[in-house]
Amino acid sequence: MTDVTLSPGKAVAAVKRPTGASIGPRWSNALFVAPYLVFYLVLLVYPLFKGIWMSMLQSDMFDDTSKFAGLANYHRLFNDKIFIGTVWNTFLFVLMTVPVFVAIGLLLALALNRGDRTAAALRAIFFGTSVLSVTIVTIIWKMMYMPGNGAIASIFKVLGLQPVAFITSSSLALVAIAICTIWWIIGLPMMLFLAALQQIPGELYEAAALDNASRWRSFWSITMPSIRRTMLVVVIYEIVAQFQLFGQAQLLTQGGPNNASRPIVQFIYEQGFRSWNLGYAAAASEILFLIMAVAALAQFFVSRKRVEE
Amino acid sequence: MAASEHIVGRGIGNKLILFTVVLVAAIWMLPIAWTLILSFKPNSELMISTASAFHPPYTLKNYTDIFQSSGVFRWLWNSAVVSIGVTAGILILSSLAGYGFARAEFKGRDIIFVLVLLGLAVPEQAVIIARHQMFSDLKMHNTYPAIILPGLSSAFGVFLMTQYFKAIPKDIDEAAMLDNASRFKIFWKVLLPLTIPAQATLGIFSFLGAWNDYLWPLISATKPEMFTITVGIASTQTNFAQSEGLGFLMAQAIFAGLPVFIVYLFFQKYIVRAVAGAAIS
Numbered sequence: 001m002t003d004v005t006l007s008p009g010k011a012v013a014a015v016k017r018p019t020g021a022s023i024g025p026r027w028s029n030a031l032f033v034a035p036y037l038v039f040y041l042v043l044l045v046y047p048l049f050k051g052i053w054m055s056m057l058q059s060d061m062f063d064d065t066s067k068f069a070g071l072a073n074y075h076r077l078f079n080d081k082i083f084i085g086t087v088w089n090t091f092l093f094v095l096m097t098v099p100v101f102v103a104i105g106l107l108l109a110l111a112l113n114r115g116d117r118t119a120a121a122l123r124a125i126f127f128g129t130s131v132l133s134v135t136i137v138t139i140i141w142k143m144m145y146m147p148g149n150g151a152i153a154s155i156f157k158v159l160g161l162q163p164v165a166f167i168t169s170s171s172l173a174l175v176a177i178a179i180c181t182i183w184w185i186i187g188l189p190m191m192l193f194l195a196a197l198q199q200i201p202g203e204l205y206e207a208a209a210l211d212n213a214s215r216w217r218s219f220w221s222i223t224m225p226s227i228r229r230t231m232l233v234v235v236i237y238e239i240v241a242q243f244q245l246f247g248q249a250q251l252l253t254q255g256g257p258n259n260a261s262r263p264i265v266q267f268i269y270e271q272g273f274r275s276w277n278l279g280y281a282a283a284a285s286e287i288l289f290l291i292m293a294v295a296a297l298a299q300f301f302v303s304r305k306r307v308e309e
Numbered sequence: 310m311a312a313s314e315h316i317v318g319r320g321i322g323n324k325l326i327l328f329t330v331v332l333v334a335a336i337w338m339l340p341i342a343w344t345l346i347l348s349f350k351p352n353s354e355l356m357i358s359t360a361s362a363f364h365p366p367y368t369l370k371n372y373t374d375i376f377q378s379s380g381v382f383r384w385l386w387n388s389a390v391v392s393i394g395v396t397a398g399i400l401i402l403s404s405l406a407g408y409g410f411a412r413a414e415f416k417g418r419d420i421i422f423v424l425v426l427l428g429l430a431v432p433e434q435a436v437i438i439a440r441h442q443m444f445s446d447l448k449m450h451n452t453y454p455a456i457i458l459p460g461l462s463s464a465f466g467v468f469l470m471t472q473y474f475k476a477i478p479k480d481i482d483e484a485a486m487l488d489n490a491s492r493f494k495i496f497w498k499v500l501l502p503l504t505i506p507a508q509a510t511l512g513i514f515s516f517l518g519a520w521n522d523y524l525w526p527l528i529s530a531t532k533p534e535m536f537t538i539t540v541g542i543a544s545t546q547t548n549f550a551q552s553e554g555l556g557f558l559m560a561q562a563i564f565a566g567l568p569v570f571i572v573y574l575f576f577q578k579y580i581v582r583a584v585a586g587a588a589i590s
Contacts, residue, residue, distance in 0.1 A: 025414040029492065032409025033421065036402040036467055043462035044428050047439035054439055111330045118327070124577065125334045129341075131573040131580075132566050133521035135542040139562040140340045142546075143347060143555075149359040151343045183337065191584040215322075244432060247523045251543055265434055265524070272438050273528050282438040289435035296430075 055283035059276075066279065073283035083284060085259050086267040087291070089174060093245055093263060094295075096178040098238045104182070105189030105234065110223075112190070113197045123194070127187030134184075134247030141180040141252060142167075170260035173253045177261055181248055189234045196230035197223070236296050243292050264288045348372070348559035355555040371560035381561065383534055384541035385568070387453075388520055391537055394457040395519035396512050399466045403511065404504065407470025408496045412482065422471070428464040433524065441528055451535045456526050460519055466511050473507040474500065510583035513576050520569055538565050 058069035077083050108126055112119045129137070144151045145166045153163035166176035200223065208218040246265035249255055255262030264284065272281030347359060349367040375381050409415075410422045440459055441450075449455040477500060485495045526537045536544060542565050546558065573580065 025416055025418075027415055029409065029413035029415040030418075032413050032492075032496070033406045033418075036406035037421070037425075039402065039458070039462045040425060040428060040464065043440065043459050044431060044436060044464075047436035047443060048431055050439035050442070051436055054442070108330070108333075111326050122330055122334050123581075125337055127581075128570070128573060129337070131517055131521075131569050133539040133542075133569070134523050135539050135546060136562045136566045139542070139546055139558055140344045143344055143359075143559065144340050146359075149355075151339070151359075154359070183340065188584065191581065195584065240432070244434060247543075251546060268434060268438070269524070269528070273441070278438055278442065285434050285438055289432060292432060293430065 051282050052286060054279055055286050057279040059279050069279070073280050074287070076280065077283055077287065082259055082262070083264075083267055086262050086264045087287075089259075089261060090243060090245060090263045093174055093178060094239055094242045096175065097181055097242050098235060100178075100182055101186065101189045101238045102231065102234055104186055106193050106227075106231075108186070108190045109193030109197055110219075113194055123190070126190055129183060130185045130187040132184070135251060137180060137184045138248055138251035141176075141183075145176055145252075167253050168257055170257045173257060173261035177245070177248045177252055180252060181242070181245070184248075189238065192230055192234050192237075193227065196227040200226045239295050240292055243288065243295065264291075344559050344562055347556060348563050350556050352554050352556045359555075368556075371556040372564065374557055375560055375564055380533060380536075380541055380545075381538070381564070384536050384538040385565075387456075387530075387535060388538040390453055391456050391526070392516050392519040394453065395460040396515040398457065398461040399463070399515045400508055400512055402461060403466030403470040404501060404508070405496075406467045407472075407474045407504075408500060410467070410471040411474030412496075412500075413492055425464050425467055428462075429468065437525065437528065440525075444529060450529050451532045455529045456535075456537070457519075459525055460515075460522070466515065469511055470504065470507060473504055477503055506579075506582075509576075509579050513572070513579050514583055517569065517572070 055073055056068060056070055057066040058072060059066040112123050112126075142150075145153075147153060147163070147165045147168060152166070156163040164172065166172045204222050204226075205218060208222060213221075244265055245263040246269065249261050249263050250266050250269070253261045255266050265288070268281045268284045268288065271277045271284060343362070346362050347355065348371055349369070350359075350362060351366060351368050351370065354361055354366070406425075410418065410425075444450050444455045481503070482495050482499055485499045490499075520537075521539055522537075523539050523543070526540045527543070530536050530540060533541070533544065542561055545561060
């Protein structure tokens, strides 16, 4: 670092020989962002538009050509009972998981917002599962859910109850995936809430304690208003993340039984890379993109309105 | 932490909450404990019932079987290559772009930055079909570049590094500018060393993300010798009939989970700080 420290001799040289960095705009400065922009344009922007174009093509499997078909793929999707089913399943899954992420995430954060070692260890346990990959998580939960032999079935038997067939029941398969998902990544909302709680100035609570405010009251009048923004972040983040459900469903239930737990991404994957209906799969992926964008936007406006009121 | 102590409460209420959380934590650990125990049980016994999980015989055979099956080590190697490639690429591109967007002015910079931020809203699924087609046209599937390159287009790192560079006081590089150092020299020798904490968090996040990525490697790598560990484990999971090799499958899950878990334990501080930072910014 020695050659760039300020020295009088060099400052004089700067006047004589203006080759160094100048303040103000310069085209050569764009070279810093150019390498990333190449990746951004080639691997994100281009495929985004190419995907929209592909969704309007009808591919011919036999002579490897495709022709423009307008909105035909979209029209077909809206009449495809399996696709409509996957949209429904995905919405249900989001409804099952997001409120639980918010509620349990916040409860854990409130209980573990302390400086001692016990709290640190407990935080590590709840967050630790989220570093595992989806394949490991589903192996673990297959053993939990296994009919007859699984841990949950055994617990039911010990308690004298009739074991519930989670994975093979069409009404419970999605619930099984939701439980596994909550177990897997509850750590993230917990951490986000913890970070928000630590931002609240302690004086607020001290003042409330002087007023003899109950714990319940200071929670509603101090804690909740202070973490409203984080709550919005968690809700939007989880909605977007859970709409992308794929690995857990594909590996735990294979989307079954009878399509009862098949999410949109699995439909895209199977249409695109198992049946090679690329145009059809691209159309489904655009619908997913649209749903996610609308969900995030709607949530954003609703919450902003409430904050303003 | 006077604030939190007040919320958590005093006396009996406090103990009750702690007790409940410890109980929930125990339930949280149960699936992993169960998997761990079963991984030490002979396959033949598990075929009949898992009821014997809590008494002997136990065996290490499931783990020694992993060392004999050729696939797993190749997959671990692939995952290491892919994760290190993605991490290095993201760190280099994001640092350069972050400095550029924060400090080096050029025409149209602010518009380009907004356009890049819009990229954060595009989910992988919206581009994956076209990406697959692009790599097919170039006959690049089943290569490391095909698995690595799409990850480098993510705007998250650029956003993070831009924020970080902006937070560094301007006098630091202005002094160097008076000293007639070139832009790149200032970036490389003066500012980059100051961003090491941000590099650490971005690096760990990128590494874990690439290691655990499932959808893209599943689509791009179709030959077993190019599987990452995540895709490879998934393939054995779907190939195994439920009755055979349960213990082996459990041992694989534990074995494959170990590297990330070690990374987690070592870098826990940075991971927590990264999550917290993301929440506040």
